[in-house]
Each structure stands twice: as structure tokens, then as C-alpha cells.
Amino acid sequence: MTAAIRSHPRALVAYYSRSGNTRRVAEVIAAELGADLEPITDGTDRRGFLGYLRAARDAIRGHGTAIGEPVHDPAAYDLVVVGTPVWASAVTPAIRTYLARHAGRLPDAALFLTHGGTGRERVFSQMTTLCGRFPLGAFALREEELRGGWEPQARAFARDLLATTGRRHRVAEVASAV
Numbered sequence: 135m136t137a138a139i140r141s142h143p144r145a146l147v148a149y150y151s152r153s154g155n156t157r158r159v160a161e162v163i164a165a166e167l168g169a170d171l172e173p174i175t176d177g178t179d180r181r182g183f184l185g186y187l188r189a190a191r192d193a194i195r196g197h198g199t200a201i202g203e204p205v206h207d208p209a210a211y212d213l214v215v216v217g218t219p220v221w222a223s224a225v226t227p228a229i230r231t232y233l234a235r236h237a238g239r240l241p242d243a244a245l246f247l248t249h250g251g252t253g254r255e256r257v258f259s260q261m262t263t264l265c266g267r268f269p270l271g272a273f274a275l276r277e278e279e280l281r282g283g284w285e286p287q288a289r290a291f292a293r294d295l296l297a298t299t300g301r302r303h304r305v306a307e308v309a310s311a312v
């Protein structure tokens with residue numbers, strides 16, 4: 135008996151967001167991919183001015199943080215898309231911890247971030263190192279772009295990922311079904 139061949143790769147979008155920008159982008163990407171969403175929560179209080187200072191300090195020092203237990207196992211997916219804001223030209227402690235925890239267990243991975251205009255390349259490079267594998271794609275939006283019509287760009291990013299990972303996924307599914 136041959137196993138049923140799924141036509142669509144399973145996708146997960148995991149993200150951290152302090153003030154909502156990265157969450158909005160995550161939701162659009164997830165809707166386009168038909169993906170599950172995994173909001174990563176940070177146990178450290180990042181609210182207000184003191185929270186901002188703690189956030190910048192922890193990001194500069196490359197600290198991780200206590201994150202809420204994720205609901206989804208990324209290893210159960212064909213594609214995991216991970217998103218973060220840029221803090222002090224660095225990846226956020228919550229996403230640093232999430233990626234470090236799952237390094238080596240991630241399937242195809244892709245990255246996205248939101249930022250104010252600096253640190254984008256550095257953060258992609260940090261995330262790639264933490265993932266332990268080269269991402270299928272990387273996508274960034276500036277705060278000012280988020281005030282305009284950015285959604286088509288986010289959807290196009292997701293469709294490109296589907297095309298790439300979908301091709302690999304179909305080959306793997308067919309191979310395992312014969």
C-alpha cells in the first residue's frame with residue numbers, strides 16, 4: 135500500500151514581538167502559507183522605559199531569556215519561518231533562545247524581521263548561525279514600510295518559500311511513497 139501524498143508542505147511561523155509589528159507580519163505570512171502560528175513569549179518584563187533599557191542591554195550582551203513553552207514542535211514541520219524585531223542591531227533574547235533550543239532540529243528554515251533602519255544584515259547573520267543552517271529566504275520590513283501597503287511583499291515572500299519548499303517536499307513525499 136502506498137502512503138497518501140500531501141500536496142502542501144506543513145509550515146510553522148514562530149515569532150517574537152514586543153510592540154506588534156513583527157506579529158502583524160507573522161500573521162500575513164502564516165495566512166499565505168496556511169501555517170500554524172507560534173508566538174514566542176519572553177518571561178522578562180520588556181514593558182515601558184525600563185523594559186526598553188533591559189531589552190537593549192540583553193540584546194547587546196547576546197543574552198537569552200526564559201521563554202514560554204512553545205506549543206508546536208518545529209521538527210514536525212516541513213518549513214519553519216522565524217521572525218524577530220531588531221534590538222540594538224541584534225536578535226531578540228527570546229528568538230535567540232528559541233533558535234538555540236531547536237538548532238540542528240529545524241527543517242527548512244526562513245527568516246524575517248522588522249526594524250527601524252539599522253542592524254538588519256547583522257541580525258540575519260546571527261539568526262543563520264543560531265539556526266545552524268542556511269535559510270531558504272530572508273525578508274525584512276522597516277517601521278516606515280509597515281505604515282504603508284507592505285502586505286503584498288510579505289505574501290510574495292511566503293509564496294516564494296512555498297514554491298521552493300513545496301518542490302523539495304513533493305520529491306521527498308513521492309520518494310517515501312514508492
Ligand SMILES: Cc1cc2nc3c(=O)[nH]c(=O)nc-3n(C[C@H](O)[C@H](O)[C@H](O)COP(=O)(O)O)c2cc1C
Nearest residue numbers: 151152153154155156219220222223248250251252
Ligand atoms: C530595545 C529596542 C532596541 C531597538 N534597536 C533597534 C536597532 O538597533 N535598529 C533598528 O533598526 N530598530 C531598532 N528597534 C526598533 C524595532 O526593531 C522596531 O520597532 C520593530 O519593528 C519592533 O517590532 P515589534 O513591534 O514586533 O516589537 C529597537 C526597538 C527596541 C524596543
